[in-house]
Amino acid sequence: MKKISEKTINISSPQVGSDEIAAVNTVLKSGMIVQGPVVAELEGKFAEYCGVKFALAVNSGTAALHTALYALGVGEGDEVITTPFTFVATANVILMQRAKVVFADIEEENYNINPEEIVKKVTKRTKAIIAVDLYGNPVKYNELKRICDKHKIALVGDSCQAVGAEYGGQKIGSLSDITAFSLYATKNIMCGEGGLITTDDESLARRCEMFRNHGQDKNTRYEYIDLGYNYRLNDILAAIGLKQSEKIDKLNNQRIENALWLSKELSHVKGLILPKVESGSKHVFHQYTIRVTDKFKGTRDGLLAYLQSKGVGCRIYYPKPLHLFPQFNERRDRRGEYPVAEKAAEEVMSLPIHPQLTKEDLLYIVNLIKSF
Numbered sequence: 001m002k003k004i005s006e007k008t009i010n011i012s013s014p015q016v017g018s019d020e021i022a023a024v025n026t027v028l029k030s031g032m033i034v035q036g037p038v039v040a041e042l043e044g045k046f047a048e049y050c051g052v053k054f055a056l057a058v059n060s061g062t063a064a065l066h067t068a069l070y071a072l073g074v075g076e077g078d079e080v081i082t083t084p085f086t087f088v089a090t091a092n093v094i095l096m097q098r099a100k101v102v103f104a105d106i107e108e109e110n111y112n113i114n115p116e117e118i119v120k121k122v123t124k125r126t127k128a129i130i131a132v133d134l135y136g137n138p139v140k141y142n143e144l145k146r147i148c149d150k151h152k153i154a155l156v157g158d159s160c161q162a163v164g165a166e167y168g169g170q171k172i173g174s175l176s177d178i179t180a181f182s183l184y185a186t187k188n189i190m191c192g193e194g195g196l197i198t199t200d201d202e203s204l205a206r207r208c209e210m211f212r213n214h215g216q217d218k219n220t221r222y223e224y225i226d227l228g229y230n231y232r233l234n235d236i237l238a239a240i241g242l243k244q245s246e247k248i249d250k251l252n253n254q255r256i257e258n259a260l261w262l263s264k265e266l267s268h269v270k271g272l273i274l275p276k277v278e279s280g281s282k283h284v285f286h287q288y289t290i291r292v293t294d295k296f297k298g299t300r301d302g303l304l305a306y307l308q309s310k311g312v313g314c315r316i317y318y319p320k321p322l323h324l325f326p327q328f329n330e331r332r333d334r335r336g337e338y339p340v341a342e343k344a345a346e347e348v349m350s351l352p353i354h355p356q357l358t359k360e361d362l363l364y365i366v367n368l369i370k371s372f
Contacts, residue, residue, distance in 0.1 A: 007364065011313040012186035013356045015251070016240070023239035030235075035213075038235040042242045046196055049245065050173030054205035056197045057238060058212050061160035061182025062089040063231040064195035068178045069097045069128065071199075071207040072154045078127035082158075083113040084321040084328075085341040086132045090158050091322050099127065103323050105338040109276045111135065111289070111348070114340070115143040122147070128154040133162035133172060135317070135350075136188065136255075136286035137277070141167045141175045148177075156180070160195075163188050164248045166282035173198040178208075183241050188255065188286055189248055191241035194233050254355035255285040258362060262288060262351065265366045271296025272369075273347075287317055288353035291344070298372055304349050306372050312365055314351050321345050 027038055039057050047055035058064050074080060076098040082090055084103040094101045104117035111134045118129060129148060131139040141155075148155045157175060159165070160182035165172040173179045178201070183194030197208050209218055215228025233241075263274045273291035277283045292300035300316075307314050321341040323334045335342070351365055 007311040009312050009352050009357070009361050009365065010354075011315050011350065011352050013354045014185050014190055015244075015247075015356065017243075020240045020243045023243050024236055027235045027239045033236055034234050035232045035238075036235045038242060039233050039238040042233075042238045042245065043196075045242065045245055046173075047198065049248065050171045050179075050198050052174050052198045053200045054198065054202065055173075056205060056208045056212065057233040057241075058195045058197065058231040059233050059237075060193055060231075061180060061184060061187075061195040062093060063212070063229070064160070064180035064182070064197045065089060065130070065156070065158060066093040066096055066229075067208045067211050067231060068156050068180050068197055068204075069093055069099070070211045071178060071204045072128055072156070074099050074127050077125065079123060079125045080128045080130060081113075081118055081121050081126060082130040083132050083134070083341070084323045084338045085111055085318060085344055086134060086158070086322065087160075087318065088322060088325070089160075090130055090132055091328060094130070095327065100125075101322075101328055102126070103328075103338055105340045106344065108340050108344070110137055110278065111344055112137060112139045113144075115140055115147060118144070118147055122151050122153070126151065126153050128156050130156045130158050131176070132158040132160075133165055135275070135289050136162045136165055136284035137275070138162060138165050138167040138172055138281045138283070140278070145175070154178070160184075161187065161286035162284060164252045164282075165284045168280050174200070177201065178204055183237075183244075188251055188284055189241070189244035191233075191237040191239075191244065194237050194241055251355050252284040255353055256283070258353050258355075258357055259283075259285045259288050261359075261362055262353070262366065265362075266290070266369065269296075269370060285353050287350040289317065289348050289350045291347040292349060293347060300347055300349055303369070303372055307351075307365070307368055310368050312352065312368065314349055316345075316349050318348075319345055 078099040157179035178199040181196040212231035215226040217223040
C-alpha cells in the first residue's frame, strides 16, 4: 500500500549519544583498535550485571550462539532441541556444528518453547536445548532446568532479544549453562554488531575464548588447539557497547512503560491478543507483539498495510516457522507438525515500542488501530 502520511514512526531507533561518540573517538585516538582493554572492561561490567563469573565478547549474537554450542561439545550425531518460531540464527548454528535440529512447538500465550513439547523430543542423542527468550520475554527456566537436570543435557539461553530481562528475581544470563546475547543495532542495547556470552563455568569460558580467536591458545600465540573462527569484537564497537551497558535498565524501563500504556489502551479492542507477562518475569519488550485473530474487524495483513501507509513501521516477527524452510524440512512437507508456531506466524505483528517514542507517537498508533 502506498504511503500517504508524512509522519514516520520507525520499528526501532538506536540511541547513540555524545557519550558513545566520545568513547569511540577515545579508542580511535588510542591506537588500540582491535580486541583490547575496552573489550575486557565491557566483559567485566556485563558479567557483574548478569551476576556471573564470566562474560566474553564476540562480533555477533550468531557468533555467541555458535561459540556456545562449540564450548559444550555439540557435534555430528548430536541433537539440539529448539523452537521453530525464532530468527533463523538460532537453528543455523546447530547445523554449523553438524548436529541435528529438533524442533519443539511453542506455547500459544507467550510464543516461547513449550516444556511439555520438549519432553516428547528428548532422546539419548539430545545434547542441548536452545531456549529463546522471544521478544524479550523469558522462557520458563525452572521447568527447562528440571528437564535438563533429569536427562543430563545442557541448557543454552538464546537471550539475543532479552538483555536485562529477569526470571524469578534473577538476571537472564545467569540461568542457563551458557547464554548468548546480541548487540545488533536494533536490540535493546547495541553497538552496531556484536554479541556477549555469559557462563559460570570456567572450562566453557576458556573454550569460548579459544574458539573466538581462531582456536588459538590464550597464552601461546600461533599455537592452535582446535578449529576456531575470527569472532572477536573490536574496541571501537566495545566502546559503544560499554556506554550502552550503563543504560540497560533505563532503556528497558522506558520500553516497559510504553508497553503498559499500549496494553491499557488496546485492551478493549476486540480480536487483539496483547503480550502476556508471566508472574515473576521481567519482560523487556524488545518487541511489542500482538496477535490479530479472526475476531478482529479486519485481517492481520490488512492492519499491517494500513499502519505502514500511515507511517507506522510495524513488522511481522516471524512470518514463517523454521520447519518450513528447506535446510530444516528434510526434503518433505512438514506443514502441520508445529501447529501453534504456524498459527502464531499467521497472526502476530509487532508495533513500535522503543524508548524514543513519545506519548504522541503511541497515541497516534493506538488511534489508527481503533479507527481501522
